[in-house]
Amino acid sequence: DAKTTQPNSMESNEEEPVHLPCNHSTISGTDYIHWYRQLPSQGPEYVIHGLTSNVNNRMASLAIAEDRKSSTLILHRATLRDAAVYYCILSAGLSNYGGSQGNLIFGKGTKLSVKP
Amino acid sequence: DTGVSQDPRHKITKRGQNVTFRCDPISEHNRLYWYRQTLGQGPEFLTYFQNEAQLEKSRLLSDRFSAERPKGSFSTLEIQRTEQGDSAMYLCASSFGAGSQPQHFGDGTRLSIL
Numbered sequence: 001d002a003k004t005t006q007p008n009s010m011e012s013n014e015e016e017p018v019h020l021p022c023n024h025s026t027i028s029g030t031d032y033i034h035w036y037r038q039l040p041s042q043g044p045e046y047v048i049h050g051l052t053s054n055v056n057n058r059m060a061s062l063a064i065a066e067d068r069k070s071s072t073l074i075l076h077r078a079t080l081r082d083a084a085v086y087y088c089i090l091s092a093g094l095s096n097y098g099g100s101q102g103n104l105i106f107g108k109g110t111k112l113s114v115k116p
Numbered sequence: 117d118t119g120v121s122q123d124p125r126h127k128i129t130k131r132g133q134n135v136t137f138r139c140d141p142i143s144e145h146n147r148l149y150w151y152r153q154t155l156g157q158g159p160e161f162l163t164y165f166q167n168e169a170q171l172e173k174s175r176l177l178s179d180r181f182s183a184e185r186p187k188g189s190f191s192t193l194e195i196q197r198t199e200q201g202d203s204a205m206y207l208c209a210s211s212f213g214a215g216s217q218p219q220h221f222g223d224g225t226r227l228s229i230l
Contacts, residue, residue, distance in 0.1 A: 106158025
């Protein structure tokens with residue numbers, strides 16, 4: 001299974017942008033890049049995902065390198081509620097029956113702290 | 117959309133007892149996943165269903181674990197003869213369509229083995 005590498009922790013100031021990096025040098029052509037975050041005592045929460053092009057939604061932006069071997073999650077203005085563990089995950093995109101289609105392989109993620 | 121719900125939220129039991137957890141996915145979602153998370157680690161995949169069919173099981177899912185999804189709606193995860201090492205958060209997630217689609221997680225069932 002493809003793996004990702006993230007920094008263990010990062011700090012940010014409130015209302016400043018945050019760039020969370022992720023390396024995935026063994027990504028295959030059909031792997032999607034997903035980001036989830038997890039607040040204490042809660043299940044993971046979907047943030048954003050993409051395949052090749054940069055993506056934007058109400059929560060964040062995802063910038064994907066041209067060679068797809070790295071990506072960056074961008075929180076445009078961090079708030080205290082954004083303090084969480086952020087996971088970068090590769091997910092097989094083929095819609096076949098069986099195999100490892102869709103199950104997410106989590107690493108340890110990046111623990112983001114936000115200072116007031 | 118009421119989200120994924122899991123019951124109970126907490127379960128404390130003695131070693132050797134059997135426990136069963138329930139997950140109610142988002143109603144139109146055809147895929148349902150079970151994960152386990154221990155302290156300080158990311159969730160680990162256990163098994164998943166597409167409708168009522170269990171399509172994949174992780175090597176983590178020992179013979180003491182069994183999961184069902186009758187009629188493709190709610191799912192149950194049973195652990196027989198619980199051991200200390202089973203103490204963890206058990207998370208359920210659901211999604212619609214292909215494997216690339218986002219998964220929506222419940223807040224989990226925390227199992228503590230005395």
